[in-house]
Amino acid sequence: MQATGEVDRRIDADRTAAALLAAVRGGVTILMSTGWITHLEAALDTSLALLRQSAVRA
Incomplete structure (x- = not known):
């Protein structure tokens, strides 16, 4: 997910x-x-939302 930009690489x-x-x-x-x-x-909702938000900010 980090490689495709779905999750911030810095995480x-x-x-x-x-x-x-x-x-x-x-x-x-x-x-x-x-x-x-x-x-x-x-x-689940909170954890996944935080991961998704990290991709938007990156």
Whole structure:
């Protein structure tokens, strides 16, 4: 995605992937314990929106 300009090349891909994974795992944990998907949706929506915005600014 960085090579095609979809994500800013200055973003640390490994660190961003780790943050996204942690957000998703947290969202899934909350989903499993409460039955509410809102936290998982927020984690995915926010993470992907930030990645998309990085490409627009670059």
